[in-house]
Amino acid sequence: MAADNIEDPEAFRQRARSWIRSNLELMDRSVLAAALGGGASEETELAGIRREREIQRMFFDAGFAGICMPREYGGQGLTPAHQRAFNEELAGYEFPHRLQAPNFSPCAAVILDFGTEEQKRRHIPAILKGEELWMQLLSEPGGGSDVAAAQTTAVRDGDEWVLNGSKIWTTGAWWSDWGLCLARTNWDVPKHRGLTVFIFPLHREGVDVHRIEMLNGSKEFCQEFLTDLRVPDTDRVGEVDEGWTVGVRWMFHERMLYNSPLVTLPPGARFTPGSGSPADVARDAGVLADSHVRDLIGEARVLDIAGRELQQRIAQGVRSGRISDQGAAIARLFGGVAGARTRTIEFEIAGAMGGAWTDDDGAAAGLGVDFLMRQAACIGGGTTEMARNVISERVLGMPRERSSDRDVPFREVPRGPSAGARSR
Amino acid sequence: MAADNIEDPEAFRQRARSWIRSNLELMDRSVLAAALGGGASEETELAGIRREREIQRMFFDAGFAGICMPREYGGQGLTPAHQRAFNEELAGYEFPHRLQAPNFSPCAAVILDFGTEEQKRRHIPAILKGEELWMQLLSEPGGGSDVAAAQTTAVRDGDEWVLNGSKIWTTGAWWSDWGLCLARTNWDVPKHRGLTVFIFPLHREGVDVHRIEMLNGSKEFCQEFLTDLRVPDTDRVGEVDEGWTVGVRWMFHERMLYNSPLVTLPPGARFTPGSGSPADVARDAGVLADSHVRDLIGEARVLDIAGRELQQRIAQGVRSGRISDQGAAIARLFGGVAGARTRTIEFEIAGAMGGAWTDDDGAAAGLGVDFLMRQAACIGGGTTEMARNVISERVLGMPRERSSDRDVPFREVPRGPSAGARSR
Amino acid sequence: MLLEPTSDQEFFRENTAKFLSDQVPPGEIRRLRDDPDGFDADYWRRGAELGWTSLLVDEAHGGGSLSGQGLIDLTLVAYEFGRHAAPGPLLSTNVVASALSRAGGEEHGTVLDAVLAGTSTASWCFQERLAGLTAGALEIRVEGDELVLSGEKRPVEHAAQAAHLLVTGRSGDGATQVLVPAGTPGLTIRPMHTVDLARRFSIVRLDAVRVPLDAVVGTPGQAAEQVEHQVQTALVILCAETVGTMQRAFDMTVEWAFDRYSFGRPLASYQELKHRFADMKSWLEAGHAVADAAALAVESRAPEANELVSVAKAFVGQYGGELIQDCVQIHGGIGVTFDHDLHLFLRRATLDRALMGTPAEHRQRIAADLAPQEDR
C-alpha cells in the first residue's frame, strides 16, 4: 500500500481522540483490578465481556478495529504509528482488555500468517467485530515449557480429524468462542515433525471446558478435555505435520504481546494486579517518609520505565529487521523478572499489612495475595526459563541444550516415572 | 586416643590465654589490611612472613602447634574443641595468618591423609615449626574450574619423574618452601585416571616462580613454570595414576578451609579486605542516619552471622557424619556469594567516595577497589559454579552434567580453538 | 532444625509430624479456608496432649520440657507446623502460657491450666500499627481497684477463638501486661484478611475496657523485660515454622524435578535448575543454622539473643520467601493453582515473614544495635 493512501497519523490521532471522548466511558480501575484479581463474580465477568464485545463493535463501526490489519479482512490497513496514536488517546478510557491477548495476538495473527483465504475471510472480520473471541490451546498438563511435546492427538478420518487429549492454561476459555489448537498427527517422527494446527469452536460436543482455580481465587484459566472431537480438514491451519512452523511464529507473537501492532493497549494499562502504585502503598501503609521505602519506590519505577523503553527498542528493532524475531524473548524475560520484583516491592512496602489486612487499608490491602502470585509474571505466556533458552541459543547463537527427544520418534521419548498420571 | 588422656578443654583454654597474653602482640589490623589489599612492599611482606614463622615456632615450643594433629608428627593430638578454645583466646592478637591456608590445610592435611610414613615424619613437624611453608599447585592456566584436566606432565625416568608444565593461582609461592602438585602421568586414559600427586621444593632448578599482578596491585598469586623438573619417586604422594583419589580429598579440605580443625583462625579474623565494618563506612561517609544505608548495614550483618552459623552447622554435620564431606560446598557457596554481596554493600554505602577518595576518608576510602575485586570471593578456592555442581550432583544426587571427556582418553578431549595458546 | 536432636526429641517431633499428617493433610487445610475459626477445638486439645502447650511452662505449674530446654523442644513442633502448614494458635498460646508461668503461675492458675490442657486458648495482643516490637502505645490506667485499657492491637492471632487475651501496653513510663477475658465490655474484635488459609487474625480494639487490678500479669509498669523475652520467644517460633515451610517446599520440588521430564529428560538434569537448587540448599541450611542459633541463644539467655533473633527473622523472612517462590517457578503454572499443595507453604512463609517485624524492620533493628544514631 502506497504511503500516500494512508491517513496522516496526526489527523488519525485527532479523529480518534474526538471519537473516544464522545463514545467511551472513563476506565474504572477498581473494576479492572477486581477482574484481574479474581474477585469478580461470574455474572460481573460475563457482563464485562458483553460490554467489551460492544466496544469492539463500536471500534469496528468507527474504523478503529484492526488498525494494522489488512483492509480486505475488515482492518484499517494502517501502520504501527497509527495504532500507537490510538493507544495513547485511549489512555484512561475503558477498552476491551480481555479481547486483546490471545484473541488478536497470537490467535488472529496466526490466522493471518497461515490461514487459508477462506479462513481469513470468515474469521478475521468476526474477530474485529467482537463476534468471535479466540483462545489458544497450546500447553498441556504434562508438557510444561515443552509445548512441542504435545500429546493431544488428531487422527485423520476421511475429510475429518478426530481429536483426543487435554489442553491447559487457556485464559477465559469458558467465555470464548473459538480455539487455536496444536495437536500431534504423527507419533513416529521426532516431536517437531509430527504436529498440526487446528481450529474449532469451544462450546460443542467433544470439548469439555473446566475452570481451574488459582491460588488467588481467580478462575480465568481453563483446562479443556477433548474427547473424539471431530474437526473438518478445512479447519486445519498450515500443512499436515508442519504445525511447528506455525508454532514458532505463534510463540513469537506471544512473546511480542504488548508490542504487537495488532494489540490495543493504552500506555499505563498493563495487565498487572493491584490498583495502586508503590507510592500509594507506602502512603496507605504509613511509611512514605522512610528512605528505604523510597528506595524501593524508585526501584519499581526504574524497572517499569526500563521495561517500557526496552519493549519499544525491541519492537522497533524487530520491525526494522535489526533484531531477529527471537529478540522478543529479551523483552519477555525482562518483563517477567521486573514484574515479579515489583510485586515483591509492593509487598515489602506494605509491611505487616502484607500478612494480614482489612478492606480499610487502601492500596496496601491484599498485596500479600499478589505476592503469592508473583511468579505468574515469569510463568504465563512461556516461562522466563524458556525465554533464556531462546535468547542464549537463538539470539546469541550458543550451543543448543542437549535433548533426548531430538532425533527420536516421539513415541519413544522418555517421559518420566509419573508422566502418565499427570498428563491424564 | 582415650578421652582420659586428653587435657580438659577449659584447662587448655586457661593455659592458652595466659600464654597468649604474655607472649603475643595485639593484632595491628591496618597492617593486615594493607597486606591483604596488596599495598605492602615486598620487604614488609617478607618481614611479616619472618615474624609469622617465629610465632609458629613459639606455638610449637609452647605446645599449641597442630592442636588436632597426631602427636607422633609433632602435633598435640587434641580435639576440635581445643582448637576452638585456642582460636577464641587468640582473638585480637597477632597470629600466623599467612601460614594457615593452604599450608596447614589442604597441604599438611593431604600429607597426613596420603603421605608415606617417611614423608609425614619429615614434613609435618617442619610445617608445625614454621620451617616449611607449603603451597598447592593445583590450577592451570588452561584449566579453569576443571582441575582434573591438568596438563602438567610427569614422565617416569628410572627412580625419578620429569615434570613439565605450568601451574597458576598459587598464593605466596614466591616466599614459600614446598609445593603439592597434581600432574598428569597418563594421557591415554580418561582424565581422572591418569593423574599423580608430587611434592617438591619451590626454589630449585626447573621451577620458575613468576608473580602475577592482580587488578588491585596485589602480587601474592604466582604462576610456576616447570621445566624438566626432576622429582624422586619417594616424593610421590599416593599411587601412580590415582592422583584423583588424593585430589577429591584435597578439594574437600580446601572447601572446609575456615572450618578445618587444622587451621588456626580467631573469630572475626576472616581474611576479608577492608578494615572497617559497613557501619564504620557509613559513619565516615556521613550517611549513618539514612534508613536505606541502615538496611544495608543490617543486611551485611545478617549475611555475616548466617554464614558463620552455617559454617558451624556444616562443620558439625561433617564431623558427625550427618552431612557428607561434599556438604562443605554448601558453606563455600554461601560464603562466596555473601562475600561478594558484602563488598557491594560497602561500596554502595561509600557513595561518591566509592569512585574517588582521599586517604582522609577513613573506612570509606578504597572501597571502590575492593568492589572491583569482589568476585574473588566467588572464584578463589574453587568457583561458586563448581560448588553448585557439587551440591546439586553430590549432595542432592541430581544427574551429572554431560561432559565430553568422561570416557575418552585425555589426549582426545576437545580443548577449544585457543586452548593451546592459553595453556602456554 | 536441630542437626542432632536427642532420641527423645526425635520421637517427640515424629509424633507431632505423624499427628499433623493424619489430622490436617493438605486437603483439610484447603477446606479450612471457609472455616471461620481455622482450627477444630478437638484437634487443638489432642495437640496439647502431645505437648504443644506445656514446653515453656514450669513443672511446678503443670508444664515441662523434654530436654530441659523447652524452647528448643518447641522449635521442633513449630518446624513441623511449618512442614504441614498446620492450623492452630501455636505462637500465641505458648507465649501467653510462658508469660503466665514466669509471672508465678498462681494468680492466673485456672487460665494456665486450661491453656495447658488445650481446652481453651489464649491470644497475645501485642503488635500495633508501626509500633515496632515494643509493648505499644495502648494505655493502661489505674482507676480505683480497676485497670482501664484503651487502644488498638493488630494483627492479633486467633483473638476471636481465645477465652483470654494477654494485652501489652504502657502505664506511665512502664510496660504492663494484663489478662483480659473474652467478652469483657469495651472489647471489639474485627476480623482481618490474611494470606494463610488456617490462621486467623483480628484487629482488637479496647475502648476503656475495665478489669480488676489482679488481672495484671507480673508487676505493673515493670513488664519490659518480660515483653522482650516474649518477643524473642515469638520470633524463635516463627523462624522455626518458616524453616519448616522451606524444607517442605524444597523437598517437594526436588522430588518434582526428578519426576518431571521436559525435552525427554528430568528437570533435575538441567544445569540451570541444578544450580538454583544448590543456592536454595545453601539458603535452607543457613536458615536451619540461624534459626537454631537464635533458639539456643534465647533459651540460654545469651547476650547476643536479641541480635540473633533479628538476624534469623531477617534471614528466613527474606530467603524463605525467595526459596519457595523459586519452587513455584520450577513447578510452573500448576504451582499457582489452588489445588496444588505448594502454596500452603508459601502462604505460611509469607504470613510469618510479615508478622513480628518484616526482614527490613529487623535489619533496621540490627543496625540500631550496631550503630546507635548519635544525631537523633
Add this chain to the structure above:
Amino acid sequence: MLLEPTSDQEFFRENTAKFLSDQVPPGEIRRLRDDPDGFDADYWRRGAELGWTSLLVDEAHGGGSLSGQGLIDLTLVAYEFGRHAAPGPLLSTNVVASALSRAGGEEHGTVLDAVLAGTSTASWCFQERLAGLTAGALEIRVEGDELVLSGEKRPVEHAAQAAHLLVTGRSGDGATQVLVPAGTPGLTIRPMHTVDLARRFSIVRLDAVRVPLDAVVGTPGQAAEQVEHQVQTALVILCAETVGTMQRAFDMTVEWAFDRYSFGRPLASYQELKHRFADMKSWLEAGHAVADAAALAVESRAPEANELVSVAKAFVGQYGGELIQDCVQIHGGIGVTFDHDLHLFLRRATLDRALMGTPAEHRQRIAADLAPQEDR
C-alpha cells in the same frame, strides 16, 4: 546506543572508535596508571578535531552537530569512550563548552575557542560532599567589582589538567556559575585516588578566590536552570559511556565463552552460563534503551527528561556493575588480574556509577518526584 543511527552518525562513531583503538589500546590504558595527567595533550587535540568537543556548541560559536541533535551525537562518542575505557575529560569539557555557548559564547569566547580546538581543557567544579545534584553550598559573594568564592568541590574531573574551572555555587538564594582560571590565588587542587586508570579527580578548594565580575557565566543568581540542564547533560554522557563498557565486557565474555573449553566442551554450552548470558543480554538491551530515551528527552527538552536521566543512571549504574562483575566471574581468576583487559571496563563502569549520584541517590530522586513528602 542508537538502534538506527543515520549513516553520518555511524561514520562519525566509527571514526572515533578507530581512533581510540589505534591511540589508546588496552596496553596504553594500563600504562596511563602511572601518568599523572591520565591523557596526552596531543591525543586530546586530535580528538577535538574528530568533533568530541563541539557537538553541544552553537554553530555561531564555532560548534555544530551532525544530526541537529548534538547531545545524541555526543552519546556516540561517550559510548565509544566506554567501549575503549578511553582517557580524557569528555564530560567536563562538553559540559563547560555547552554552558559557555548557552550563556552567549561572547564573554568567554577565547576560552570556548581553545576548548573547542582541544588546545586546552576546562573542568566542571560541581559536586560537593553529600550535596546531591544541586549547585552546592559554595559561597559566591560580590565585593566591589569582584566575586569572592569560598568552598570545596569534590570530586572534580581533571581539574589539575584544566586551564579553566567552571565553578557552581550559591549567591544569596540563587545559583551562580563562575569561570575561574587555573592558578588563581586561593585555589588549591588536591589529587584524589580513583578506581579508573586514566581519569583523574581532585578536591578543589576555593579560599576566598577573587575573580572579576565578568568571570560569571550567564546571569548571577539565575543559573539554576542552566545547572539543571548541565546535570542532565552530564548524566546522559555518563550513561552512554557506561553502556559502552557493558557492551564491551559482554562481547568479550561471549567470545571467551565460545573459545574456552571446560570438561571437553565450550563454556557457552553450559545451560547455567547460557541463562546468565540471557539475563545480561536483557540488562544490556534495557541499558541501551533507557540511556537513549534519556538522551532524546534531554535533547528535546521533554518534561520527563529529569526523571528519565535518573532512571537511566540508576539502571545502568546498578545493572552495568552487575553485568560486568558477572563477566569477571565467568572469566575466573584471569578476570581479576591486572594484565587482563576486562577490569578496564569494570573500572570505568564503577567510576561512572559513583559519579553524579549513585543508583540509590537517583532512586531517591525519582521517589521524590513521584511522591513528594508532605510531612517534611
